[in-house]
Amino acid sequence: MPAHLPAPPAITPDWALFLDVDGTLLDFADAPGDVLVQPELIDVLAVLHGRLDGALALVSGRTLVQLDELFAPLHLPAAGLHGLERRDDGHISRDARPPALDGVLAAARSLAAKFPGARIEDKGVAVALHWRGAPAAEEPLREFASSALIDLPGYHLQPGNNVLELRPDGAHKGEAVVDLLALPPFKGRRPVFVGDDLTDEHAFTAVASHGGFGVLVGPRQPTAARYALHDPAAVRAWLEEGLSLA
Structure with a gap:
């Protein structure tokens, strides 16, 4: 530490x-x-x-x-x-899922399939791109996520530990x-x-x-x-x- x-x-x-x-x-x-x-x-x-x-x-x-x-x-x-x-x-509140996210999710999964160990996680209103099990996928997934923002106004990229998320602003x-x-x-x-x-x-x-x-x-x-x-x-x-x- x-x-x-x-x-x-x-x-x-x-x-x-x-x-x-x-x-x-x-x-x-x-x-x-x-x-x-x-x-x-x-x-x-x-x-x-x-x-x-x-x-x-x-x-x-x-x-x-x-x-x-x-x-x-x-x-x-x-x-x-x-x-x-x-x-x-006991009350649960959630944001709505934009329709364009379905297409982004499908394209992300197609890309990740080229890198065994890479994972795409559907989080409802967000998509997480994981490369912990496939380090070679990091750069392609980052490039994909950046380009996907064009179809997702009001979204941004949230970096994490071996993961990048497409998620709503705010x-x-x-x-x-x-x-x-x-x-x-x-x-x-x-x-x-x-x-x-x-x-x-x-x-x-x-x-x-x-x-x-x-x-x-x-x-x-x-x-x-x-x-x-x-x-x-x-x-x-x-x-x-x-x-x-x-």
């Missing part, structure tokens, strides 16, 4: 805890569907959610459906697709966190966001502006986070230690 960043303090009962998923709670896999969720982690999240009076949320690039499948039987407060999907107090993880902080059970608490990717920097800045702090997972620099943990295993251990909070 960055040498200049210390480990985060122990979790306290006054926090609002926001957690990224891939690369933070879970170790990466070549395909998003291949990640491993340990039952012990689900138990830890369930207990922490209760001890924080419900002020624990997942904030992820995955869809809410995917999050619920991964962490079943938990249905935690969550923001999916970097904030394009929201769930609070929403990001920082905005999702700020929206949740205006609602119970998060309102009035000290916000803490834990994440690993560039997409988490908006959230690090947001929690800092509301009296909280960010925790970076991994060595990436620069960052707006105040603390750091080495990897997802260290995050899981830190969360488990938080079960002893008063």
